[in-house]
Amino acid sequence: MIKIEESTSAIVSEFDVFDDWMDKYNYLIELGKSLPLIDDKYKTENNLIEGCQSRVWLHAEFDGTNIHFTADSDAVITKGIANLLIRAYSGHTPQEILDSSTEFLNEIGLTQHLSPTRSNGLLSMIKQVKMYALAFKTKQGMS
Amino acid sequence: MNIEEIRADFPILSRSVHNKPLVYFDNAATTQKPQVVIDALVDYYTNLNSNVHRGVHYLSQQATMAFEEARVKIRDFIHARYSHEIIFTRGCTESINLVAGSWGRANIREGDEIVISALEHHSNIVPWQMLCEEKGAKLKVCPIHEDGSLNMEALAELLTNRVRLIAITHISNTMGSINPVKEITRMAHEKGIMVLVDGAQALSHMKVDVQDIGCDFYTFSGHKVYAPMGIGGLYGREDVLNAMPPYQGGGEMIKSVTFEKTIYNELPFKFEAGTPNVGDAIGFGVALDYVSNIGIEQIAAREHELLTYATERFKSDPLIRIIGDAPDKASLISFVIDKIHPYDAGTIIDQFGIAVRTGTHCTQPLMDSLGIQGTIRASFAFYNTREEIDRLMEAIGKVEELFL
Numbered sequence: 001m002i003k004i005e006e007s008t009s010a011i012v013s014e015f016d017v018f019d020d021w022m023d024k025y026n027y028l029i030e031l032g033k034s035l036p037l038i039d040d041k042y043k044t045e046n047n048l049i050e051g052c053q054s055r056v057w058l059h060a061e062f063d064g065t066n067i068h069f070t071a072d073s074d075a076v077i078t079k080g081i082a083n084l085l086i087r088a089y090s091g092h093t094p095q096e097i098l099d100s101s102t103e104f105l106n107e108i109g110l111t112q113h114l115s116p117t118r119s120n121g122l123l124s125m126i127k128q129v130k131m132y133a134l135a136f137k138t139k140q141g142m143s
Numbered sequence: 144m145n146i147e148e149i150r151a152d153f154p155i156l157s158r159s160v161h162n163k164p165l166v167y168f169d170n171a172a173t174t175q176k177p178q179v180v181i182d183a184l185v186d187y188y189t190n191l192n193s194n195v196h197r198g199v200h201y202l203s204q205q206a207t208m209a210f211e212e213a214r215v216k217i218r219d220f221i222h223a224r225y226s227h228e229i230i231f232t233r234g235c236t237e238s239i240n241l242v243a244g245s246w247g248r249a250n251i252r253e254g255d256e257i258v259i260s261a262l263e264h265h266s267n268i269v270p271w272q273m274l275c276e277e278k279g280a281k282l283k284v285c286p287i288h289e290d291g292s293l294n295m296e297a298l299a300e301l302l303t304n305r306v307r308l309i310a311i312t313h314i315s316n317t318m319g320s321i322n323p324v325k326e327i328t329r330m331a332h333e334k335g336i337m338v339l340v341d342g343a344q345a346l347s348h349m350k351v352d353v354q355d356i357g358c359d360f361y362t363f364s365g366h367k368v369y370a371p372m373g374i375g376g377l378y379g380r381e382d383v384l385n386a387m388p389p390y391q392g393g394g395e396m397i398k399s400v401t402f403e404k405t406i407y408n409e410l411p412f413k414f415e416a417g418t419p420n421v422g423d424a425i426g427f428g429v430a431l432d433y434v435s436n437i438g439i440e441q442i443a444a445r446e447h448e449l450l451t452y453a454t455e456r457f458k459s460d461p462l463i464r465i466i467g468d469a470p471d472k473a474s475l476i477s478f479v480i481d482k483i484h485p486y487d488a489g490t491i492i493d494q495f496g497i498a499v500r501t502g503t504h505c506t507q508p509l510m511d512s513l514g515i516q517g518t519i520r521a522s523f524a525f526y527n528t529r530e531e532i533d534r535l536m537e538a539i540g541k542v543e544e545l546f547l
């Protein structure tokens with residue numbers, strides 16, 4: 001399994017290729033369209049993330065070692081962002097996720113580029129990812 | 144109207160965004176400020192700043208005069224009878240809260256009803272919800288037709304003898320519909336029902352005459368009429384305001400204070416506790432002068448022309464659905480693009496340096512009733528141009544290419 005840092009630096013270098021933000025969006029849209037579909041039964045109120053202009057559902061499953069994320073949104077760009085987060089964090093242990101840095105989003109320019117209301121959606125997604133990690137870690141510790 | 148000269152009056156219109164000339168189509172959220180308004184603020188703080196109504200010294204008297212002159216300009220602009228019928232507030236939201244907190248608390252009782260419309264902004268919903276909750280009163284919502292115009296038959300049916308107040312917007316910020324507020328006031332007053340008109344969207348687009356409308360309250364924000372943010376007003380009929388208890392306590396609103404008893408000041412000061420926003424009030428007056436010099440009728444005509452042009456262009460794109468096409472409509476278009484989320488569209492349109500609003504526009508109940516997640520809204524001011532509308536169409540073309 002590759003490390004979170006390896007995935008995130010791969011993502012950063014993919015974005016480095018584009019000079020123009022329109023091209024970056026184009027790429028995010030491609031990522032959005034190719035996000036594996038979430039099972040409809042997971043598009044619940046519970047999995048809905050607050051603070052986004054569009055609706056985002058984030059579902060997490062824990063196999064005892066690693067967390068697996070799936071996500072969906074009604075907006076394609078948001079799906080693209082979710083795709084990036086899944087690539088970075090899915091399939092890792094709770095501890096790895098908790099220890100990881102979100103600096104790569106700054107390096108891509110996502111946090112500065114998306115206006116606060118929009119990046120709130122992004123930040124809420126990250127917060128939710130970390131919350132899941134914390135919850136599963138606690139659960140792991142108890143069993 | 145020389146559009147080049149007018150655009151030159153608004154310095155922000157010549158800046159660029161994402162390396163493209165700015166196209167500002169978010170005028171329903173706030174309008175841009177002409178240089179004369181910006182200058183008025185600088186001049187106030189450079190030459191006149193001091194507290195009003197308090198000092199005998201020269202500056203205080205000059206500032207007081209300028210402040211009160213601004214009140215007179217607002218009176219003239221909305222054709223109120225007296226300048227003391229104009230209360231300065233932070234804006235439309237505060238004005239509505241003032242009426243709910245003062246008139247509402249004194250007059251609404253358990254079992255009473257307040258009627259609003261399905262078009263209302265959160266600012267004209269939440270204060271009434273809070274009041275109704277406190278008093279055990281009921282909030283009733285008048286439905287609209289599919290085109291965004293008010294269902295007047297339904298309104299007539301809602302006006303039972305339990306209703307004490309209708310609070311209704313003059314122009315919908317989401318669908319653009321212009322409500323027949325004069326007719327609504329006539330219907331209400333026949334039954335002894337009070338009327339508050341939310342004029343936030345109206346002042347910049349049409350001639351407003353509160354005496355002709357006949358309403359009891361009219362609320363507005365300066366920043367939506369080319370004036371600074373943080374200043375707005377409440378018009379209330381003299382007899383109505385006189386009968387109302389004060390809203391906030393403090394300085395300025397009292398005549399005499401002992402620890403036992405306070406005698407309240409007269410109108411309008413009774414409702415203006417604390418140091419008012421003098422500089423912005425003066426800027427508000429200057430903005431209204433600016434609008435009057437161009438002529439509100441001329442502005443309305445130009446905006447109508449822009450609306451007609453944009454509507455035609457939008458209708459030629461089969462993927463666009465316009466939300467709201469009431470026969471009587473102000474210069475804004477809410478729309479959705481088939482199968483494309485407003486957030487996605489707005490993000491790309493922004494890349495073209497075009498400012499449009501996406502989302503629910505603070506009218507979430509309206510969006511829910513229309514069964515949509517939100518819209519994209521382009522709202523035009525007289526300083527906008529056909530070429531800018533063409534640029535929006537170009538951006539929409541790109542959006543469709545990217546997402547479909």
Ligand SMILES: Cc1ncc(COP(=O)(O)O)c(C=O)c1O
Pocket residue numbers: 171172234235236237264266267312314315316341343344364505
């Ligand atoms: C119809 C309507 N009412 C009330 C408001 C609230 O105005 P403000 O935020 O300036 O108080 C707005 C502003 O968007 C509006 O469009």
